[in-house]
Amino acid sequence: MINPTERKRSESLFERANKHIPGGVNSPVRAFKSVGGTPIFFKKAEGAYLFDEDENRYIDFINSWGPMILGHGFPEVVSAIQKQAETAMSFGAPTELEIELAETICEMTGIDMVRMVNSGTEACMSAIRLARGYTGRNKVIKFEGCYHGHADSFLIKAGSGVSTLGLPNSPGVTSGTAQDTLTAPFNNLAAVEKLIEENPGEIAAIITEPVAGNMGCIPPLEGYMEGLRALCDEHGIVFIMDEVMTGFRLAPGGAQERLGVKADLVCYGKVIGGGMPVGAFGGKREIFDHIAPNGPVYQAGTLSGNPLAVVSGLTTLNYLKDHPETYAQIDHMTERIETGMRELLDKHGFEYRINRLGSMISIHFCDTDVVDFNSAMEGNNDKFKQFFHGMLNEGVYLPPSAFETWFISMTIGESELEHTLYAADRVLQEMKK
Incomplete structure (x- = not known):
């Protein structure tokens, strides 16, 4: 588990960035406005992982918003x-x-x-x-x-x-x-x-x-x-x-x-x-x-x-x-993430919808199907904020917005799946309190 106090360098870099970059970021979603808190500043990526300026490691479920389908640093x-x-x-x-x-x-x-x-x-x-x-x-x-x-x-x-x-x-x-x-x-x-x-x-x-x-x-x-x-x-x-x-x-x-x-x-x-x-x-x-x-x-x-x-x-x-088999591999892993998340959300009694096609997936904390913008807005953003920060502290980097899809790469394997579901179990348990 990553203690939020162990992100001192990200905090100082964000303060420094705000002096010369609007909002401290070069694209608005990076500012964490939707979820609150200080954005994480990264310096290295490898395979399925991101490493921040404080040497913390995170499983990456954004993958630069989609392009890193082969994972980071593909040789x-x-x-x-x-x-x-x-x-x-x-x-x-x-x-x-x-x-x-x-x-x-x-x-x-x-x-x-x-x-x-x-x-x-x-x-x-x-x-x-x-x-x-x-x-x-x-x-x-x-x-x-x-x-x-x-x-x-x-x-x-x-x-x-x-x-x-x-x-x-x-x-x-x-x-x-x-x-x-x-x-x-x-x-x-x-x-x-x-x-x-x-x-x-x-x-x-x-x-x-x-x-x-x-x-x-x-x-x-x-x-x-x-x-x-x-x-x-x-x-x-x-x-x-x-x-x-x-x-x-x-x-x-x-x-x-x-x-x-x-x-x-x-x-x-x-x-x-x-x-x-x-x-x-x-x-x-x-x-x-x-x-x-x-x-x-x-x-x-x-x-x-x-x-x-x-x-x-x-x-x-x-x-x-x-290697066309890459698609079946990524789709299968994303399906397992979906199945595991459904089991955990049911276990902890949350209202939710999970949408997925292939290696794109998102979780919505609501009790109605999400088929357009209006239904997406019905989601409980406060719950998503809790979930996001909880997962972040468990070393899992999700999109910092309830309105962004997750992108899975082919480098997500058994250990990453196991860690993600273990983290989600802990976070959802804490959210019930």
Whole structure:
């Protein structure tokens, strides 16, 4: 067990960081605002473990929010990055490595073309622009609780009705931008149909996470993704799957393969960089014929296709392609985590729901099914805070928010499973007092 007083260096670093970094962090969820307390500052990672600045060790169930599917410090990936760094760190010009990564992505997913960018936000933002340029339409449908990065078009919330015109959810987002973004509840086809009826011939794209990951893990209900695909076909709408989280994690071909539904455009990130900052968007050739330099829709990035990021991602994808059994292994371990957690939550008498698909999983302290943002908000966040800090003190690092999915890596083995369930048993027992 880790005594919170044994994190003195993290506390001093957070105090120091606040002087020159807004909130002391470079991404808001790291600030522990949702769970309280001081964020942990890390200095080393290896396999299934993180090590903080005070030498405490934690089992990692975040894995850099998804990309470390092979675990931290995977030897083949580290070696490839080191070798590339000795050759060149950046060109700002074409390389053969970019072609190899594009070929690998297209081979594994079945898409026609792919354009590299530097983040998931860029990928989603660019896909929306391309869909608008291709269709000549302006409006986009997104789903409440789905996160597609911090571009203006995506920082929109739903109103009180089943579906409504969006309103800005962040200062700095203009009302004009909001008017072109329509929102509906996740897993609700009827709401989407209503929006399309109310805006005939105006919808350029529907963008969705195939498995939501920013309101906890929320898989699609049966027929939901197929229904979206059919609506897009019927009304000439570009169907965009945001696979930044799910791409190459749920299957070699991502959620498209796992769910058996094809998109027109797909956004990637996380795993395709193997831990390096990277993103990509891809899809049908007829749509990509409209992007610069072949077409009028402009998109660019000085460091897109950076050789360090590309070689890291390429090595990761090649391993997954050559070892497809990795997916069954990770899925099986995540299933055992789910089963063990269910047994413990039942044992200690907690109301809960566990959502899981493949190696994405989340626990919600509530007594109703979690299928969208509103139902996710029904969870008891105070209980989650207790659970989070209890597990943290037991050396298990969970996402510091009730609204984030856990990501399991292939380095989670029997000892990590045993420790996690032992820790959860102790924590849940303490929470009952």
